[in-house]
Amino acid sequence: MSDSPDSLVQASAEEVPARVDEAVDWAATRLEQAELHFGHGADNPHSEAIILLAGATGLPLEVLMAEAARRLEPKARARLAALLAARLTRRCPAAYLVGRAWFAGLEFEVDERVLIPRSPLAEFLAAGGAPWLDPARVMRVLDLGTGSGCLAIAAAMAFPQARVDAVDLSRDALAVATANVRRHGLEARVRPVVSDHFAGLVGERYDLILSNPPYVPAARLQDLPPEYAHEPVMALVSGEDGLDSVRAILQDAGSFLRPGGVLVVEVGEVEEAVARTWPELPFTWLEFEHGGSGVFLLEAESLSPLHQL
Numbered sequence: 001m002s003d004s005p006d007s008l009v010q011a012s013a014e015e016v017p018a019r020v021d022e023a024v025d026w027a028a029t030r031l032e033q034a035e036l037h038f039g040h041g042a043d044n045p046h047s048e049a050i051i052l053l054a055g056a057t058g059l060p061l062e063v064l065m066a067e068a069a070r071r072l073e074p075k076a077r078a079r080l081a082a083l084l085a086a087r088l089t090r091r092c093p094a095a096y097l098v099g100r101a102w103f104a105g106l107e108f109e110v111d112e113r114v115l116i117p118r119s120p121l122a123e124f125l126a127a128g129g130a131p132w133l134d135p136a137r138v139m140r141v142l143d144l145g146t147g148s149g150c151l152a153i154a155a156a157m158a159f160p161q162a163r164v165d166a167v168d169l170s171r172d173a174l175a176v177a178t179a180n181v182r183r184h185g186l187e188a189r190v191r192p193v194v195s196d197h198f199a200g201l202v203g204e205r206y207d208l209i210l211s212n213p214p215y216v217p218a219a220r221l222q223d224l225p226p227e228y229a230h231e232p233v234m235a236l237v238s239g240e241d242g243l244d245s246v247r248a249i250l251q252d253a254g255s256f257l258r259p260g261g262v263l264v265v266e267v268g269e270v271e272e273a274v275a276r277t278w279p280e281l282p283f284t285w286l287e288f289e290h291g292g293s294g295v296f297l298l299e300a301e302s303l304s305p306l307h308q309l
């Protein structure tokens with residue numbers, strides 16, 4: 001981690017331009033100069049500057065993007081300067097600083113109890129699971145390792161008939177997921193469940209099992225940029241080889257899928273290790289127009305319930 005130059009950190013409110021577009025440019029320039037890591041819900045300094053300004057003003061992103069010439073109150077400018085300083089000195093991702101994240105076109109509450117939403121699975125859901133699923137026939141969905149609830153909630157929107165189980169082992173994470181379910185008015189269809197993988201789901205059957213499990217090998221954690229240190233370790237690390245959670249999912253998913261159902265799992269940079277470890281499984285590796293990779297899909301029929309791993 002490189003120390004941010006004092007001149008970047010100690011910006012005062014008077015230095016912050018009073019127009020929205022100029023304030024965003026001002027903050028983006030400082031973020032860029034500090035050579036931070038971007039990838040926690042915003043993959044560039046400009047997007048992260050808009051998020052900081054959303055936090056400083058309390059305004060929706062769409063308003064900030066549509067009203068470039070809008071004037072900023074001195075209080076909002078002071079808050080932007082403070083948020084920027086926190087981003088630079090603490091290397092805390094903007095989403096945590098403002099308590100909000102944007103994913104799949106939706107806004108979520110986030111804090112350091114949950115991973116910041118960023119999974120490419122959003123694109124699979126936006127496409128209604130095509131060509132593997134018919135949205136009108138998806139009645140039960142499981143989101144395993146739900147964190148903020150972002151995938152469970154996006155799935156409920158994509159599959160309007162579906163009841164969704166949003167599962168996490170972390171009660172802290174489920175508290176955030178529950179708040180987000182309420183925020184989106186989905187209490188009747190999205191059920192937060194505390195469970196260690198499938199342990200608390202005996203007897204349930206799903207048309208779609210989604211998961212963005214932890215998959216960082218334990219020894220790799222210390223090599224990640226400082227921004228990751230703000231995220232829960234159990235949302236990132238999964239054993240020595242990063243595969244503990246994937247192993248548990250592949251072990252049992254076949255028993256929880258209905259005929260015709262699919263399992264879709266993000267494994268990021270351990271894609272090759274997954275393919276090497278289970279050469280007998282016919283993984284389809286999904287492609288994404290909006291970026292991201294390392295997501296596999298398996299059909300129920302290829303996952304024997306007694307699959308021995």
Ligand SMILES: C[S@@+](CC[C@H](N)C(=O)[O-])C[C@H]1O[C@@H](n2cnc3c(N)ncnc32)[C@H](O)[C@@H]1O
Pocket residue numbers: 114115116117118119144145146147148149150151167168169170173195196197212213214234235236245
């Ligand atoms: C990578 S995060 C994904 C969060 C969210 N789905 C997303 O995409 O932003 C993984 C989540 O899995 C949860 N988790 C870790 N181990 C688990 C287990 N054994 N059973 C259930 N959930 C687990 C973590 O608490 C964390 O919320």
